[in-house]
Amino acid sequence: MADTKVLVFCEVQRGRFKKGSLEALSEAKRIVGKAGGGSVVAVAVGNGVGDIAGELKAYGPDRVIVCAPDWLEGYNGEAHGRIVAEIAKSEAPTAILVTATLDGKDLAPRVAAALGVTIATDCTAIDSDGDGRLSVVRPVYAGKAYATIKIADTPQVVSLRPNSVPVAEAEGAAAVETVEPSFGAGDLRYTVKAVNAAKTEKADLTEADRVVSGGRGLKGPEHFSILEELAETIGATVGASRAVVDAGWRPHADQIGQTGKTIAPTLYLGFGISGAIQHLAGMSTSKCIVAVNKDPEAPIFKAADYGIVGDLFEVVPALTEELKKLQADG
Amino acid sequence: MKVVVCCKRVPPTDARIKVASDGSGIDEEGVQFVLNPYDEFAVEEAVKLKEAGKAEEVIVVGVGPADTAAVLKNALAMGADRAVLVKDDAGYRDPLSIARALADAIGAEEGVGLVLCGRQSVDQQSLAVGPMLATIAGMGCVMDVVKVEVGDGTASVHREAEGRSEDIEVKLPAVLTAQRGLNEPRYAKLKEILKAKKKPFAEREFDFGEPRATIEKLSPPPERQAGKIVGDGPGAVPELVKLLRDEAKVL
Structure with a gap:
């Protein structure tokens, strides 16, 4: 269905997009492809992300939306969650994909709840039909069973376990658009006072x-x-x-x-x-x-x-x- | 202030899970449900806050079938003051619906300054109910906390993120989700278990409406092909590396 629209939150760490986000973008392309058309919208949030947002084009999003307030340094679940929810409200996607890193697991439920919809987290496989409706598989009981879940709500919010689907490069004509949040740092209920980053270049x-x-x-x-x-x-x-x-x-x-x-x-x-x-x-x-x-x-x-x-x-x-x-x- | 702790009943982590033959859920026969291990951290933290004079009352709230009462009573035996059970007999309930039911129950209490949840349940492991509940209730939310200090109108918390840890100040009321390392949950003493039986226990109803998500099928994990023992001791290493390179193609 041509009005299938998948919004992908693309997570940034140490100035680079997470591989899991590229996997999610690739999966979004597959969902839209199966639906016989539609669009993929990549979303990147945080101070400075505009400088690297162009890198996302290699994975074929139709649009890239950047929200980069200068007060938002690093990850803040509340700020990121509110921004992604604001973008989702104005974009009205049929699905939202997020990589299920720890930050992704922190973010996605906030976004879903702000939109009044449920979520399927840490999925290891996504199947979709011609209408862009998803059927997801998620390990439950610590992998002792696998649940196949269908979400009735729209948008269908899903987080995808890293390394579950391949990354595929694709043609993308996306221009980078910039949006501003409707709120400021002073409106947040929590403030990150200090970050103690592990001194490693190793993958998480x-x-x-x-x-x-x-x-x-x-x-x-x-x-x-x-x-x-x-x-x-x-x-x-x-x-x-x-x-x-x-x-x-x-x-x-x-x-x-x-x-x-x-x-x-x-x-x-x-x-x-x-x-x-x-x-x-x-x-x-x-x-x-x-x-x-x-x-x-x-x-x-x-x-x-x-x-x-x-x-x-x-x-x-x-x-x-x-x-x-x-x-x-x- | 009052502290609310959200509690769920789950199969123990060492339980063998059998999928029911019709694929609708797990076979619950013989499963001894326990309080979700992460919720134990949350209960312990709330009781410690009460002992330190920072909380007046600790209320435990659970959503689930009637036998959820048993794990709520465990929480009472650990030192919580009263329990509220939102009865739900659905075999599967999606995270937003559970969060809405909890928010409804918490909304009925006055003076709640802090809501503590386990970071995840070990059955559905969504890691979603805490932040969803906070969003619905209009509270701040910090996930995966390993240290909590309650101040005047705010809490200072330490959380573990991936590859980093953070010091965060959050305005109260807030929802915090408990990560391993927050504390060592106590064992309830017999005297406390007996006392818990007399503590107030209320039941509530919640109108869940239409299901927002359904389990189409629950399956056992895919069978892994039986592996092979390459050999004994360091002598087997060259063969292992060859297999990893040529057969598994992972090097």
Whole structure:
């Protein structure tokens, strides 16, 4: 249906658009394509985003709308939420897509509620029909079941789990339009007083393409250095099991699992992790799972594509060496 | 001020989940529902605020079937003062509808300064009800808080975001969603469990209207193909790398 209109919120971090947002834009193009026409509107919010908004054109939006008040530095859920809701009210899209990063998970429900509609979050697949109506799949019960959901409300607000759909470049003729919010910094109910950013260029755990994860088998926090070296070699982000976080070896932010982060990387490498059901829940949508554990009966081997039974303190350095060799050979 | 805590009943995180044969929901037989673990953090924080003299009353509110009463009573045993159950027998209820029902119940209370929710339920894991409730109620909302200090008309909170953490000042009333790390929830003592049985417990109705979203189908997770054990010890590493490169094509 030609009046299918998908609005995509495009998240910016450290001056770049998130890969998950490009995935959402690509998915929006597919929805519009299936509907036999319509439009994709990309929305970017925050001071300075106008400078990079042109980069979105490579993913084929029909329009790019920028709202870049100089008082909005970094992410503020309330400000971002109100701005996206204002744009959505004036654009009246049939669907709104957001990448389900932590900021996306913070933002999307605010936008949906401001529009008086419900939401389907952290979806791993979207199907759509000729009318642009979506049928989404979302893991529930920590991935122990998958729910296929149809939203009756319009717009259909959906957040999409990073790494769930491919990014596709597309022709776009979009000019960048600029809008102003109807409110100012003084109207907000909350103010970000300080931001302590992690000093890393690494991808965030939830959207990392490769993850190296450690469990109790590491025997102590000091031994994570071998995983960090391996991660460094292949450009992976380091995660951990709950046992390790509970023991205080790694921060909460690193925890993968039902009460931690849910990840879907292309490659997941787990070392010294037995594979409690709650951990498997957090990483079972990874595309390729490798497990190394000295216990051949460890449940993680049932979830793994490839396993090595052995002492991780011998296997990890050997693996790092082998991968370095592979890279040196090109 | 009064503090409201939103509570949900969920299957424990180590429960085996069986999809009902008609695909409409989960097979609840034998499932021992518990208070959502993230809601436990929220209840603990509210009770601590009361103990510190910052809150006069802690009210726990839940939306769900009749047996939600049991987890609300757990919250009472942890130190909350009274409970309100909004009865809902729908097997699935979308996040906005739950948020509206909670906002309705909270709106019936006077002097609510703070609403605490778990960041997510471990069953539907939408991470949406808290911020939706705040938007409907016209309150500020900070998600994933790991530290809360209530001041005069404002709260200073610390939240964990992706790759960063933030110090935030939010005007009250506000909704805060609790992240792991906020506190260590207490175990209710037997005496408190007995006392909880006598605490006020009210029921409310809410007109949910037409469903805003429906579960068409609930399926077990896709079967993963059985993996292979490449070998034992570091000797298996070259073969593993070869498989990752040539078979899985992930290197």
